[in-house]
Amino acid sequence: MGYLGEGFRLIRQPGLRLFVVLPLILNxxxxxxxxxLLGEGYAVMVDAAMGWLPDWEWLQVLDWVFWILYGLVILLLLAYGFVMLANLIGSPFYGYLSELVEKDIAGETLTPDDGWLQIVKDIPRALYREVRKIVYYLPRALVLFVLGLIPVVNLVAAVLWFLFxxxxxxxxxxxxxxxxxxxxFDGxxxxxxxxxxTALGFGMPVAVLAMVPLVNLVLVPAAVCGATVYWTREMRDADQRGAA
Known part of the structure; x- marks a missing residue:
């Protein structure tokens, strides 16, 4: 869990801050x-629905009910959709941010100004990796969703959903x-x-914070930095020790 905390510390460093702020602004x-756009379309639907109802004063309160429901839906989108969208849009930036973090861990000088061409060149590969992850995620998420509709079984499915x-x-x-x-990705x-x-110890707090609106705005770059530290200390160094 300490790797995520280290990620939040790293995103405040001047040499990394630019590649945290830019994708955040884009997202x-x-x-x-x-x-x-959703609000404009929803307003049209609410007006159409209210037009079908009798012109009774007490029914006009439904207009407020509809917009409260809309607000709840937006909160859910912020909680669940923002992180997925942030990963997709910011993937070229986050790949380079990860590279800068590795350099920082190794004590190398950060030169982020040299990375713009690399970011542009990496866009196709970065987007392909994101699509690859979505393809891996969706069928498994669908199975868990179906299990969640079955009484009693859905109690276990809720735990499995969080772990997944x-x-x-x-x-x-x-x-x-x-x-x-x-x-x-398979490797x-x-x-x-x-x-x-160890992996779930990192993933669990990330999954919890991903559901918190506003906090998830800065979660993505912090998770990228924390995951890079995790990779370097737990996996890359283990590979090097094994090779030695």
Whole structure:
């Protein structure tokens, strides 16, 4: 769990801050536009629904009810959708952020200004890795969703859902340093599987904080930094020790 705390410390460093702020601004803009578009479409539907109802004064309170429900939906989107969208949009930045963190751990000089061309060149590969993770996630999430609809079984499914999301948080963020070292996604899964308890110790707090609106705005870059420290100390160094 300390790796995530270390990630929050690292994102405050001047040499890394730029690659934390830029994807954050992009994500806020995109998410703000999506919320505005949803609001405009929802307003049309609310007006249409209210137009079908009798013009009784007490029914007008439904207008407020509809917009309260909309607010709850937006909170859920912020809790669940923002992190997924942030990972997709910011993936080229986060790959380079992970590389800078590795340099910082090694005591090397950070030169973030040299990385813009690399970020642009890495966009196709970064997006492919994100799609690969989504393809891995969706069928398993669907199985757990179906199990969650079955009485009694859904009690176990709730625990499995949390554990699976925690597992996905590990794969999601440790994938950035793994990709920098040209480790395939399948290869990453095998490596992480050898350290399941340590991995889940990192993934669980990330999964919990991902559901907290506003906190999840800064969670993604902090998780990238923390996962890079985790990769360096738990996996890369273990590989080097094994080679020695």
């Amino acid at each position: 806020i803009i995109v998410f703000g536009v999506l919320i505005w 999301n925690s597992w996905m948080m590990v794969l999601q963020y440790v994938d950035y340093p793994a990709d920098n070292h040209r480790v395939s 990453l899964r095998k490596r992480v599987a050898t350290q399941r308890l």
